[in-house]
Amino acid sequence: MATLLRRPGNLARYSRRATECIGRTAPTPVRPQPSRISSLFASHRLRTYATHGPGDPKPPNNNHKPQPGGNGNGNDSGKGGPNKEEPKEPESVLTETEQKQLDAFIKHLEETLPPTSHPSLHELRRSMMRDGLPPEVKPFVERNGNISLMDYLRMARFMLKYTNMQANKEAENDLARFMKKSREESKVEQDQEQKKQRGEEEQNRPKDKNQKQKQKPPSPGPRVLEFRFDPGSFLVTAGREITWQEFRANYLDKGLVEKLTVSNRTRVRVDINREEAAQTDSMGQPISYVYFNIGSVKVFESKLEQAQDELEIPTAERIPVTYTDEVPWGSAIMSFAPTLILMAGAFWLTRRAGGGGGGQSGIFGIGKSRAKRFNHETDIKTKFSDVAGMDEAKVEIMEFVSFLQQPERFQKLGAKIPRGAILSGPPGTGKTLLAKATAGESGVPFFSVSGSEFVEMFVGVGPSRVRDLFSNARKNTPCIIFIDEIDAIGKSRAKQGFGGGNDERESTLNQILTEMDGFNTSEQVVVLAGTNRADVLDKALMRPGRFDRHIAIDRPTMDGRKQIFRVHLKKIVTDEDLEYLEGRLAALTPGFAGADIANCVNEAALVAARDNADKVVMRHFEQAIERVIGGLEKKSLVLSPEEKRTVAYHEAGHAICGWYFRWADPLLKVSIIPRGQGALGYAQYLPAGGDTYLMNVNQLMDRMAMTLGGRVSEELHFDTVTSGASDDFNKVTRMATAMVTKFGMSPKLGYIYYEEDSQQQLHKPFSEDTARDIDVEVRRIVQEANKQCRDLLTEKRKEIGVVAEELLSKEVLGRDDLVRLLGPRPWPESGEFAKYFDGRAGQTVAPPEPQQNSEETSGKDGRDETPFPS
Numbered sequence: 001m002a003t004l005l006r007r008p009g010n011l012a013r014y015s016r017r018a019t020e021c022i023g024r025t026a027p028t029p030v031r032p033q034p035s036r037i038s039s040l041f042a043s044h045r046l047r048t049y050a051t052h053g054p055g056d057p058k059p060p061n062n063n064h065k066p067q068p069g070g071n072g073n074g075n076d077s078g079k080g081g082p083n084k085e086e087p088k089e090p091e092s093v094l095t096e097t098e099q100k101q102l103d104a105f106i107k108h109l110e111e112t113l114p115p116t117s118h119p120s121l122h123e124l125r126r127s128m129m130r131d132g133l134p135p136e137v138k139p140f141v142e143r144n145g146n147i148s149l150m151d152y153l154r155m156a157r158f159m160l161k162y163t164n165m166q167a168n169k170e171a172e173n174d175l176a177r178f179m180k181k182s183r184e185e186s187k188v189e190q191d192q193e194q195k196k197q198r199g200e201e202e203q204n205r206p207k208d209k210n211q212k213q214k215q216k217p218p219s220p221g222p223r224v225l226e227f228r229f230d231p232g233s234f235l236v237t238a239g240r241e242i243t244w245q246e247f248r249a250n251y252l253d254k255g256l257v258e259k260l261t262v263s264n265r266t267r268v269r270v271d272i273n274r275e276e277a278a279q280t281d282s283m284g285q286p287i288s289y290v291y292f293n294i295g296s297v298k299v300f301e302s303k304l305e306q307a308q309d310e311l312e313i314p315t316a317e318r319i320p321v322t323y324t325d326e327v328p329w330g331s332a333i334m335s336f337a338p339t340l341i342l343m344a345g346a347f348w349l350t351r352r353a354g355g356g357g358g359g360q361s362g363i364f365g366i367g368k369s370r371a372k373r374f375n376h377e378t379d380i381k382t383k384f385s386d387v388a389g390m391d392e393a394k395v396e397i398m399e400f401v402s403f404l405q406q407p408e409r410f411q412k413l414g415a416k417i418p419r420g421a422i423l424s425g426p427p428g429t430g431k432t433l434l435a436k437a438t439a440g441e442s443g444v445p446f447f448s449v450s451g452s453e454f455v456e457m458f459v460g461v462g463p464s465r466v467r468d469l470f471s472n473a474r475k476n477t478p479c480i481i482f483i484d485e486i487d488a489i490g491k492s493r494a495k496q497g498f499g500g501g502n503d504e505r506e507s508t509l510n511q512i513l514t515e516m517d518g519f520n521t522s523e524q525v526v527v528l529a530g531t532n533r534a535d536v537l538d539k540a541l542m543r544p545g546r547f548d549r550h551i552a553i554d555r556p557t558m559d560g561r562k563q564i565f566r567v568h569l570k571k572i573v574t575d576e577d578l579e580y581l582e583g584r585l586a587a588l589t590p591g592f593a594g595a596d597i598a599n600c601v602n603e604a605a606l607v608a609a610r611d612n613a614d615k616v617v618m619r620h621f622e623q624a625i626e627r628v629i630g631g632l633e634k635k636s637l638v639l640s641p642e643e644k645r646t647v648a649y650h651e652a653g654h655a656i657c658g659w660y661f662r663w664a665d666p667l668l669k670v671s672i673i674p675r676g677q678g679a680l681g682y683a684q685y686l687p688a689g690g691d692t693y694l695m696n697v698n699q700l701m702d703r704m705a706m707t708l709g710g711r712v713s714e715e716l717h718f719d720t721v722t723s724g725a726s727d728d729f730n731k732v733t734r735m736a737t738a739m740v741t742k743f744g745m746s747p748k749l750g751y752i753y754y755e756e757d758s759q760q761q762l763h764k765p766f767s768e769d770t771a772r773d774i775d776v777e778v779r780r781i782v783q784e785a786n787k788q789c790r791d792l793l794t795e796k797r798k799e800i801g802v803v804a805e806e807l808l809s810k811e812v813l814g815r816d817d818l819v820r821l822l823g824p825r826p827w828p829e830s831g832e833f834a835k836y837f838d839g840r841a842g843q844t845v846a847p848p849e850p851q852q853n854s855e856e857t858s859g860k861d862g863r864d865e866t867p868f869p870s
């Protein structure tokens with residue numbers, strides 16, 4: 001009994017319950033269930049598989065105690081074939097009296113029950129011999145068969161439970177033993193411990209027990225492993241869903257349930273009493289809980305109550321049930337998953353779109369200004385000395401420098417400090433350079449941003465970036481903000497054209513205006529802006545208090561180009577006389593902007609490097625200039641002899657006109673080597689009167705006549721004409737139209753200016769009559785130019801032939817070639833230019849003797865090394 005009571009859990013619980021039951025005067029009403037009675041000995045359902053342990057099976061032990069109800073030879077008469085071994089008789093822990101009483105009791109049952117249930121009874125007997133008599137059984141055993149029907153039913157009910165319990169337990173133990181060796185070992189340890197305990201008990205037992213021990217020494221016979229397979233038990237795994245029936249049969253009835261938790265009124269978690277369950281899942285892990293779903297809490301409660309009633313579990317010992325409302329995190333996350341994925345995708349896209357902006361990338365940095373901040377100490381090394389020419393612009397902007405350096409000088413006189421300046425001019429004229437130099441000179445931080453960087457696809461980003469830029473600037477006063485290409489946002493709001501304006505750009509511009517207005521007079525933030533189109537800027541930008549100053553930076557003059565060449569030639573390795581070189585290069589590059597000059601110098605160094613030269617010489621510079629003007633030589637484009645001849649006569653026509661018309665630009669260089677895009681030849685002219693800014697009617701007429709020289713020459717020398725003069729006609733027509741509609745040079749139209757604006761093409765600002773008059777006048781002017789040209793070229797037919805043939809043979813002619821072929825130009829030259837075409841051909845140290853035959857000094861192909869002999 002002590003052993004039994006030490007066994008924890010269900011057996012102890014049932015023992016107590018049974019004791020209580022038996023102790024009651026009135027028997028507890030049992031609701032007999034036919035099904036349960038019929039399956040009284042459910043061990044029938046247990047399939048028994050016998051297998052042998054390691055080693056051969058030994059013959060059955062004949063010395064074992066005869067089985068009650070058996071035939072005495074160990075084989076049950078009712079079942080088990082001759083080959084089937086009767087399970088070994090276990091070592092009995094019962095006293096002799098108890099044993100006898102048990103045998104008698106089993107025999108009585110055997111007589112009462114059908115033979116099919118006998119093996120179960122034997123099994124029951126064996127387990128009771130091994131584990132002792134359960135207290136519930138003891139009273140019945142002692143009565144030696146004198147039991148009432150009610151007692152019998154109660155007994156049968158208990159036996160059913162007990163048998164099931166034992167069978168399941170053994171099956172589970174066997175399965176666990178088989179699946180996990182460690183469990184085997186622990187089982188062995190447990191057995192040893194049990195033995196030890198039994199040993200202790202035996203020592204305390206009366207003599208007859210010792211005698212019995214002597215009679216039945218433990219026989220080490222073959223070990224038979226028995227697998228009792230109960231599908232109900234086998235299917236249970238930890239954390240798995242089960243049915244109510246499984247719960248009932250495998251857990252509740254067996255007393256394995258520790259507690260029940262109803263969560264969210266739909267699911268019941270069954271916490272298993274681990275110590276007793278001794279169940280493992282498929283991974284060999286102990287089972288901690290299972291669960292089943294319920295439809296309604298009420299139904300569940302009533303079913304549970306009924307089940308516990310049937311099991312006669314006293315109220316105090318009923319299984320505790322708790323209720324929880326849990327948030328199913330898995331499904332909650334799953335329901336948010338699409339939104340989360342969308343958000344993550346959008347975030348990733350904006351990060352990618354804004355990538356490269358350093359810390360400002362991503363959706364949170366979209367409204368941040370993209371202005372690059374240059375540190376005046378480390379980044380900005382540009383000084384005014386690096387900016388050549390544009391002296392007036394420098395003077396203007398110097399004021400800003402002095403304002404940033406000594407603001408008090410202005411403030412003490414009550415002067416308001418200019419807010420900013422717009423630097424306007426053609427591309428590459430050095431606007432950015434000048435702004436940088438201003439920052440470099442004044443030694444303040446410099447924020448540089450392009451107007452287009454304010455504009456994004458999102459509405460409101462532009463103004464927000466403007467705000468951010470200005471707030472950054474205010475934190476770093478004194479400083480300079482430079483907004484390049486301000487026309488991207490500062491276009492006149494009135495000139496938005498059809499379809500309304502661009503709201504985003506307008507609001508960005510408004511924000512700039514507001515920010516500039518908002519400057520405190522003492523705030524030393526100067527805003528400089530660069531543009532190529534000052535004419536399209538909104539007038540509000542230009543008003544005093546905003547961009548007070550408008551500094552126009554034009555293409556450099558001859559002198560300016562010299563200075564710019566001087567700046568850039570410093571970095572070049574050359575032995576040339578720098579002063580002469582600068583002058584000559586400046587003369588060769590009329591109309592070049594600072595950026596073109598910088599490019600030319602760099603190209604010259606590259607050409608020299610390609611030639612493996614030690615230093616850059618004049619020839620390299622000239623090739624570089626040609627390349628910058630005309631583009632790359634197209635060596636692959638080979639013209640036919642006829643085409644070449646046409647091109648030569650065409651170019652010769654231009655050259656003769658330029659040479660003999662007083663106000664035309666004399667030829668500087670002509671080439672019939674195809675270059676760039678579609679140009680079969682190219683001619684470069686020197687501005688006749690130096691850098692000219694005004695043109696009179698004579699100059700215009702001479703230029704038009706010279707432009708028509710190509711086509712007229714073709715007409716004079718060939719049977720047919722080509723399409724090559726189309727660009728010339730375009731130029732001539734534009735010049736004639738400008739003379740009529742803009743320059744007031746047509747007596748018929750008078751002093752009229754008609755806007756040449758593509759947007760007004762639909763609605764011409766003049767009447768049909770005026771249009772006709774314009775047509776007539778343009779035509780008249782062009783015809784006059786044509787006549788002028790034709791007269792000259794008819795007269796100079798021979799000279800055209802000379803120049804064209806020379807061009808055909810040499811492919812490139814310089815000004816010096818023309819002097820050689822045609823004699824000096826009959827009109828006075830601008831001294832500034834002529835100075836650099838004195839036959840020195842860039843040889844600065846000791847001018848050679850004038851070359852009589854240029855071919856003697858020309859290079860291998862007679863083209864690249866064409867000198868300029870006098």
Ligand SMILES: Nc1ncnc2c1ncn2[C@@H]1O[C@H](COP(=O)(O)OP(=O)(O)OP(=O)(O)O)[C@@H](O)[C@H]1O
Nearest residue numbers: 386387388427428429430431432433564594595598
């Ligand atoms: N006056 C100058 N002196 C020296 N170098 C110059 C000068 N002007 C232009 N350059 C050269 O040309 C380069 C380009 O000039 P810059 O970027 O300032 O032109 P920009 O007028 O701002 O052109 P854009 O209108 O296209 O922005 C400079 O880096 C410099 O090398």
